[in-house]
Amino acid sequence: MIKQLITIERYINKEALSGIILFIATVAAVIVANSSWGQEYYDLWHMPLGINLGDFSISMTLTYWIDDGLMALFFLMVGLEIKREMLVGELSSISKASFPIVAAIGGMLIPALIYVGFNPDNPLGFGVPMATDIAFALGILMLLGTRVNPALKVFLVALAVVDDLGAVFVVATVYTSEIQSQYFLHAGIVYALIWILNKRGVTTLTPYLLLGILLWVYIHAIGIHATIAGVLLAFAIPITSKIDEKRFIEETRESVDEFEKHMDPIPILNHHQIDQLEIIAYRYDRVQNPLVRLEHNLHGLSAFFIMPLFAFSNAGVLIDFSTVSANLMIVLGVVCGLVIGKPVGILGLTYLAHKFNLVKKPDAISWREILAVGFIAGIGFTMSIFITHLAFLDEGTIAAVKLGVFAASFVAALIGVLLLLSIKKEKA
Template sequence: MGNLLPRKYLKKIVNIRNQYKFITSFISTATLSGFKLFLVTVLAVYIANSTLAPQYFELLTTHFSFSFGTHTFSMSLQQWINDVLMALFFLVVGLEIKRDMLIGELSSPKKASFPIIAALGGMIVPAIVYLSINQTHPTGFGVPMATDIAFALGILMLLGKRVSLSLKVFLVTLAVVDDLGAIVVVAIFYTSELHYDFLIYSLLTYFVLMIFNYFNLVRVLPYLFVGIFLWIFIHSSGIHSTIAGILLAFVIPLKAKNTTVEEIEEHNSKSPLLRVEQALHNFSAFIIMPVFAFANAGVELDFASVIENKTIVLGVFLGLLIGKPIGILASTYLATKFKISEKPSNVSWAEILAVGFLGGIGFTMSIFISTLAFDDPHIVSAVKIGIFASSISAAIIGVIFILIIGKKETQKEFLEGLKSDK
């Protein structure tokens, strides 16, 4: 009988189907990762406040070294985790962002504008809230800007059918843009003194990777091998080395020469980008992030340090708990009113507000930025307690909102059913 639909419509159907497959797979992985992160966090906090605390902190501060030519790298175990493993995490984030920009939810202005504006509002307003309280400690403004996608999605999945797929897609897309914003903030504002010789080496190394991309080199190993040198040079230049991960992701090609998008979607092995993403995604979700959480969430519950640094902690707390939902809701509402963007028809404003609160679950990303923002370990410990408190509060409020919305929707459907019976 042949195809009943024109090719362009079949292509759209294939794209929609595979985007749905990507999103549901991402949500499933993030949910399980969120549960694991929660358990690891509880374990780390327990150990840090038990008789095992001295051994725990001694392990994290133990130095490991290796030499590269005349250059020696010596960092504590915690620094290796935060600089090396997190670079791999940002490589995966970068691959997800690039894939979304090329064939996903960010591939068209109409799809991308709403979650992009939501993410920008959810970063700018928390930073303003923090800075309005902390003129003397401005470096912490980046801490309340971040969202922990694993925890936020894990909570949505616990609510089951009360949450539509559209709302989950909105949260995923918002979080992807939020991650990109966090990377930009780290690169610009949390860079130490620059060493221009290594910065030049970094640029030359990246030029080699761009040549690989230009000539459409589809073998993954050359990218990863040169990427190691990119990490070494960026780390030595003074820029935070996690940026190497996102830069490497942007040069790994989506498709081989003469390969169509449909072929990639049917056979992921034809895509270098998807091969690397799939190879590292579970490793990132189930190994890197739990290890990072175990190494960074173990904080002594010393509330005296919270009192000593109360304005910093309050800025982080209010930035995440109040700034996030206000920023996400206000920015998208104004964008819709001024016809800059269009709200998805099957997502209500009440649901946008609920997602705004879930966006206030900063946790791992906020902890990561706090270790860059402050040198004083007492301030970092106090800020971590503030992050825990705001993330838990934001999760509870977000869940309550969604349960209330779900109850109202059920009542509305029931009343409509009664009317139709009459």
């Protein structure tokens, strides 16, 4: 249990720092977009880039390479987190998973319904207020430090994992272009090969990643958003290691004994010691869990490169409120969905499910704290922006929705923080 708490704490700390970097990247994007460099900023991200593979070619703008390519790695990490949580984490049993699952469903369903209520004739943007930016949300909680109940952080992580799963489902089923069915067979064969590797006990990650690139190519060719390839690959990454922990300990202890046996006064390692270190390193690779190893390697790349780059390339918007007035109902749907829908959905559905004995509220968390987390979950930010680019084509509408997302995320964060501080003050 202590080991799990340490792992969660490390995860949260990394997400918190990522949230700060995301904020800096977003502010920088807005400043540059509204400066004298605005046109150069726009031209850079709309620069076309292409790859040719024989007769097959892919050509997209730099922004789309980030949104479809690099974000596929982000969704690979998301898929790994979902699989891990479902197997050994906060979603690994019905008793632990039921409450955050209900909370996440409420936090997705009510914002979507609010958006559709404002835009019954243009419902496609319902996915925008459904999203939660976990990096920003956890960043807010970490900045509050000991003034926040530690159980809330674990609850928010579990809620966000289910929220991510919902976002993956929406992206896969709703935000697709024209389907090219002839590529389904190609994608199916590649995915079958990936699962064959899994069933045959292959734990080396390289063949999975190489086939994953091919899967991304065919998923993109089908017309389904290519980031889904990352999630599909994640579900096929094995969780078992080559050797168990007991065998690793026994064999490593033998190598350490050999290492110690060949110690000498010379201040450099001799070849016997070097051999034992290499054997330990070999066993280290074999005892490591492939899924956790890949997730760990991707987490830093995602947190400190992919998401900040995504934010800097997509968050730059001209501050022009005329676009907001021209798309007022869409913006209101997004803002109300995030600021009102998230807390109402999360608190309301969990409260009803608890009253009907369908789920049990964790004893360490109060209903007011759940309401506060509901507002914190209303920080859509980068995930909402990601879905905005899928839901809308008109640049003016996209710009207006981004401004709405910024405003809603700020208001939701402010209310959530004030609620948490007031709860802490009452407990003091």
